[in-house]
Amino acid sequence: MRWFLFLLLATCALAADPKLQSADALDSTEQDERRTSTFMREAADYRLGHATATPDPAADAWVLAELARAERMRTAGGRTWYQLWLISRQTRAQWIADDAFEEKPYSIHAGKLLHFMLDCRAERGEVRGALNELERLWHYLPDYGDLRTAMITTLEMAERLQQFEAMVNLEAEDPRQVVSIDGRGFIFDLDDVFRFLSQHGDRDDIAPRAALGLARTLLISGDKEDRWKARRAYEDFIERFPDSQMVFDAILEQALSHLVTYKGSDYDVGTLLDARDLVDLAELEAGGDPGRAALVAAYRKRIGGWLQDRDLSVAIWYSRRTRPSWMAWLKKPTELNDPDSGARYYAAAVIKRDRASLQAAQAQQLAEQLPAPAGQLGR
Numbered sequence: 001m002r003w004f005l006f007l008l009l010a011t012c013a014l015a016a017d018p019k020l021q022s023a024d025a026l027d028s029t030e031q032d033e034r035r036t037s038t039f040m041r042e043a044a045d046y047r048l049g050h051a052t053a054t055p056d057p058a059a060d061a062w063v064l065a066e067l068a069r070a071e072r073m074r075t076a077g078g079r080t081w082y083q084l085w086l087i088s089r090q091t092r093a094q095w096i097a098d099d100a101f102e103e104k105p106y107s108i109h110a111g112k113l114l115h116f117m118l119d120c121r122a123e124r125g126e127v128r129g130a131l132n133e134l135e136r137l138w139h140y141l142p143d144y145g146d147l148r149t150a151m152i153t154t155l156e157m158a159e160r161l162q163q164f165e166a167m168v169n170l171e172a173e174d175p176r177q178v179v180s181i182d183g184r185g186f187i188f189d190l191d192d193v194f195r196f197l198s199q200h201g202d203r204d205d206i207a208p209r210a211a212l213g214l215a216r217t218l219l220i221s222g223d224k225e226d227r228w229k230a231r232r233a234y235e236d237f238i239e240r241f242p243d244s245q246m247v248f249d250a251i252l253e254q255a256l257s258h259l260v261t262y263k264g265s266d267y268d269v270g271t272l273l274d275a276r277d278l279v280d281l282a283e284l285e286a287g288g289d290p291g292r293a294a295l296v297a298a299y300r301k302r303i304g305g306w307l308q309d310r311d312l313s314v315a316i317w318y319s320r321r322t323r324p325s326w327m328a329w330l331k332k333p334t335e336l337n338d339p340d341s342g343a344r345y346y347a348a349a350v351i352k353r354d355r356a357s358l359q360a361a362q363a364q365q366l367a368e369q370l371p372a373p374a375g376q377l378g379r
Contacts, residue, residue, distance in 0.1 A: 039135070039139070040139070043136075043139035043140055046105065046140045047139075047140065049105070049106055050105075050106045050110070050140070050141070053106035055108075056104075056107070059104045059107055060104075060107050060108050060109055062100075062104065063100050063104050063107040063109045063110075063112075063113065064109060066096060066097070066099075066100035067097065067100070067109065067112060067113065067116060069096055070093040070094075070096035070097045070100075070116060071093070071116075073089055073092050073093040073096060074089055074090055074093035074120060074123075075089075076089075077089040077092075088124065090120045090121075090123050090124050091120070091124070093116075093120055094116075094117050094120035094121065097113045097116045097117050097120070098113075098117060100113055101113040101114065101117075110140075110141065111137060111141045111144035111145075111146070114133050114136050114137050114140070114141070114144075115133075115137065115144075115146060115149075115150050117133050118130050118133035118134055118137070118150055118153060118154065119153060121133060122153050122154060122156075122157040125157060125160075125161055127157070127158065127161065127189045127190060127193055128189050128192075130153075130154050130157060130193075131154065131189070131192060131193050131196060133150075134150055134151065134154050134196070135196065137150055138200060148202065148206070151197055151200075151201055151206050152206065154193060154197065155193075155197055155201070155206060155209060155210060155213075157193075158190050158193045158194060158197075158210075158213060159209070159213060161190060162190055162213060162216060162217065162220075164213075164216045164220070166180075167179055167180040167181075167220055168180075168256065170298055170299065170302050171302075174262075175259040175260070175262040175271070175272065175275075175303075175306050176259070176260055176261075176262050178256060178259050178260065178302075179219060179220060179256050179259075179260050180220070181219075181220050181221070181222050181260065190213070190217050191214060191217045191218070191221075193210075193213075194210045194211070194213040194214035194217060195210075195214055196210075197209075197210035197213075198210040198211040198214055203241070207240075207241070208237070208240075208241045208244045208246055209246070211233070211236070211237045211240065211241065212237055212246055212249065212250060212253075214233055215230050215233035215234045215236075215237060215250070215253065216230075216253065218230035218233055219253065219256065219257055219260070227257055227260060227261055230257050231254060231257040231258070234250050234251075234253060234254035234257065235254070237250045238250055238251070247285050248282055248285040248286060248287075248292055251278055251279075251281055251282040251285060252278070252279065252282045252295070252296075252299060254278055255274075255275040255276075255278035255279050255282070255299065255303075256275075258271045258272075258274045258275040258278070259271065259272070259275050259303075262306075265309060265310040265313040265314070266313075269307070269310050269311075272303060272306055272307050272310065273307075275299075275303055276300070276303045276304075276307070279296060279299045279300050279303060282296055282299075283296045304353065304354060305357070305359075307353065308350055308353060308354060308357055308359035308360070309359060311346045311347075311349050311350045311353075311359075311363075312346070312347075312350050312359045312362060312363055312366075314342070314346045315342075315343045315344075315345075315346035315347040315350065315363060315366055316343070316366065318339045318340065318341075318342035318343035318346065319339065319340065319343035319366060319369075319370060321339030340370050340371060340373075341373065343366065343367075343370055344367060344370060344373070346363075347363040347364070347366050347367040347370075348363075348367070350362075350363035351363050351364055351367075
């Protein structure tokens with residue numbers, strides 16, 4: 001009871017004193033800078049201690065034994081009197097490795113301990129925790145021999161959680177729905193993982209995959225401003241890795257970043273045209289691969305269909321400016337001298353783009369209903 005009263009009084013004192021601010025009240029950038037500064041000091045202290053530590057074969061043997069016990073816990077499970085049965089075996093295995101690292105931080109097997117904890121966290125999909133372990137490996141033990149494997153494990157976890165391919169639906173009725181935007185990337189802190197790996201991973205595999213993952217995370221974040229950032233991220237990818245096999249994917253996904261900004265057939269058609277041009281550019285990167293060629297054809301078909309829908313809607317809009325005739329004075333803006341000429345122009349564009357399409361048949365029917373242009377004979 002006394003502890004409860006003490007906690008209550010302390011909480012009231014914090015609330016009453018305007019000079020005392022909680023961590024939430026601090027600017028997020030300032031908090032990040034403080035965390036980074038603290039982490040780098042800890043990393044420097046660790047490297048100094050590791051470099052000056054006296055070799056201890058007995059401690060190293062004990063660490064190996066603890067690693068073996070942790071691996072048995074991760075694969076087979078088990079319980080002890082101080083561990084609740086509902087806690088996963090990966091968590092309990094991680095605890096064993098964590099205790100061993102705290103006990104013998106300068107063992108020659110310290111890197112294996114951190115790597116094991118990373119594997120446990122990645123297996124559970126614990127993004128922030130896995131990234132923390134990877135950062136410790138990178139800054140504490142930069143000469144760790146299996147660092148690339150640790151990076152690959154973290155990258156595969158992030159890609160698995162992102163599930164970007166499952167969010168793309170070329171069969172969507174509306175271009176704005178071709179990518180399912182739900183903010184999943186930022187909920188899981190995937191942007192930080194991809195950013196770290198993009199900066200520190202090798203240029204042959206890890207860094208390109210991470211850079212593409214970061215662009216995808218921006219695209220699906222749900223924030224309108226991030227759609228423009230995603231477009232720039234795809235451009236950065238192409239500039240940084242022009243010889244990567246994933247340039248094809250980056251160009252097509254950059255086309256998606258245009259499609260999701262489409263405002264509908266009553267607005268500017270530029271986003272559809274920009275996406276179409278990018279698909280044409282992606283075709284140059286297909287390299288004769290049948291699967292890629294089929295994907296280009298699928299994109300081209302969908303974008304062409306949306307362009308047909310848009311131009312047909314504009315043609316119908318123009319044709320209705322003077323029909324019925326008794327409403328023409330209200331529906332026809334003063335600066336629109338001949339709405340039927342606009343209807344003819346867009347109907348012709350629909351027919352020319354794809355004569356076999358359903359929209360072309362509708363456009364042909366519309367064109368036949370329009371009166372002949374001035375100075376020409378009617379039908």
